[in-house]
Amino acid sequence: MISYVVWDLGETITTPPPGGMDLKPLNQYKEIKLRExxxxxxxxxxxxxxxxxxxxxxxxxxxxAVKVMLERLGILEMFSYVYATKSELDSSIPQKPDEIVYKNLLQEIGVGAEEAIMVGNTWDTDILGANHVGMHSIFLQNPLVSVRRNWDSKVNNPPWIIPVWDIDSVVEAIELISQSIGSNR
Incomplete structure (x- = not known):
């Protein structure tokens, strides 16, 4: 049974900072907005x-810093857990798709991988990372921002990977995954 939806941040629920990377803490970018x-x-x-x-x-x-930004955007209270890796400029710090990042998340929120769904726009980090630890995922495809660099990595099945074209379709994809795993029992 699904109990958690885990969201990527930039280009999934928010617009990115200018240039795409947070070269200063995200809470300092007033131009970051929620996606529609x-x-x-x-x-x-x-x-x-x-x-x-x-x-x-x-x-x-x-x-x-992410929590401060989410508070400014008026949605912090909608998240029971927030984790930002602060790793993109330091290769010694684990980041998605590293299994340890996903396993730590699951431990922190207190659920098994099969009880969580990852929603993200990047195939290599969001979708494959979740898949390789046993989490279901929803690939938010947007031709302008979706990224896939790794064409060779295999996916495990299960868990489910559902592609959607807009964020409005995420809830239907969650329901589809929930129904599918419920019928396999």
Whole structure:
């Protein structure tokens, strides 16, 4: 049974900082906005009885900076857990798709991999990373921002990977995954 939806941050629920990378903490970028319909989708996820969390690779931002930004955007209270890796400029720090990052997340939120769904726009980090630890995922495809560099890595099945074209379709994808795993018992 699904209990958590884990969201990527940039280009999934928010616009990116200028240049795409947070060269200063994210809370200092006033130009970062929510993507269209994010609040409505997060509320619909909550109405399903699920909790929301954030797992984001960042360069200069730690989890505290992300929380300040989410507070400014008016959605911090919708997330029970927020983790920013602060790793993109330091290769010694684990980041998505490293299994340890996903395993730590699952331990922190207190669920098994099969009870969580990762929603993200980057195939290599969000989708493959989640898949390789046994999490279901929703690939938010957008031709302008979706990224796939690794064409050779194999996916495990299960867990489920559902592609969607816009954030409005995420809830239906969650319901589809929930129904599919419920019928396999």
């Amino acid at each position: 319909n994010v609040i409505e989708v997060l509320k619909r996820v909550e109405n399903l009885g699920l909790k929301n969390a954030i797992l984001s690779n960042t360069a200069r931002s730690d989890s505290a």
